[in-house]
Each structure stands twice: as structure tokens, then as C-alpha cells.
Amino acid sequence: MKLPIIINDNALFDRPGDLCVYDSVKAAELACEPPDADDPSINAFDIEGRALKIVKRDFSCVDLVAAEDTPTHGDIVEKLLRTFAERHLPEIECSGKSVEEVAWAIFQSNPNSYSGMPPQKPENT
Numbered sequence: 001m002k003l004p005i006i007i008n009d010n011a012l013f014d015r016p017g018d019l020c021v022y023d024s025v026k027a028a029e030l031a032c033e034p035p036d037a038d039d040p041s042i043n044a045f046d047i048e049g050r051a052l053k054i055v056k057r058d059f060s061c062v063d064l065v066a067a068e069d070t071p072t073h074g075d076i077v078e079k080l081l082r083t084f085a086e087r088h089l090p091e092i093e094c095s096g097k098s099v100e101e102v103a104w105a106i107f108q109s110n111p112n113s114y115s116g117m118p119p120q121k122p123e124n125t
Contacts, residue, residue: 016084049074
């Protein structure tokens with residue numbers, strides 16, 4: 001799997017919904033829940049367009065595994081990322097950028113809770 005990892009929650013396979021970009025497989029796995037493995041509206045890909053399968057490990061954890069040996073969804077990944085950026089993050093100028101650059105720009109603009117950022121210290125009250 002080539003980073004970043006993209007997880008898209010939308011019943012329409014090729015349309016961006018609740019789309020998140022992750023900087024590691026572990027971060028993407030932590031963001032998923034076991035019921036996601038059975039949800040046909042949640043699709044995961046690596047940046048090359050390799051479909052990934054969400055597999056239940058146990059009652060609280062999942063693994064992401066390659067669902068195909070050769071990436072066959074590169075065009076869909078590019079469409080998802082560019083459309084998402086244009087609609088939700090217009091400050092990202094997609095023109096002239098590679099799909100990888102768009103993905104990392106989305107990650108930087110819209111970090112998720114499992115992005116590898118250090119935990120915040122609680123304020124003293």
C-alpha cells in the first residue's frame with residue numbers, strides 16, 4: 001500500500017462524501033470501526049488507486065488489507081480527491097498538482113484525529 005490512505009463514506013462509489021486522508025495505515029485503521037467492514041458505502045484506497053478491504057480483527061479493531069494486487073481505481077481516487085478539494089477546501093489550488101499533492105494538501109488542511117499529531121495536554125483548571 002502506498003500512502004496516503006483515502007477513506008470515503010458515500011453510497012455513490014465515485015462521489016466524495018465524508019472523505020478523510022490518512023498519513024499511515026495504522027491511523028486509517030484506528031479511524032475505522034468493525035461495523036465499517038460490512039458497510040458497502042465505505043470505500044478505502046491507497047493513493048495509487050488500489051482498493052483496500054476493511055477486515056474485522058476483533059470486536060473493536062479492524063485491519064486494512066489490499067483487495068486487489070494491481071491498482072485499478074486510480075481514476076476514481078483522483079476524481080474523489082479533486083472534487084472533494086474543489087467543494088470543501090477551495091483554498092487548495094488543484095490545477096497543475098499531482099493527485100499525491102492534492103491528497104497531502106487535503107490532509108494538511110483537514111487533519112483527522114488519528115493523523116499522528118501528538119495528544120493535547122489538558123488545561124489546568
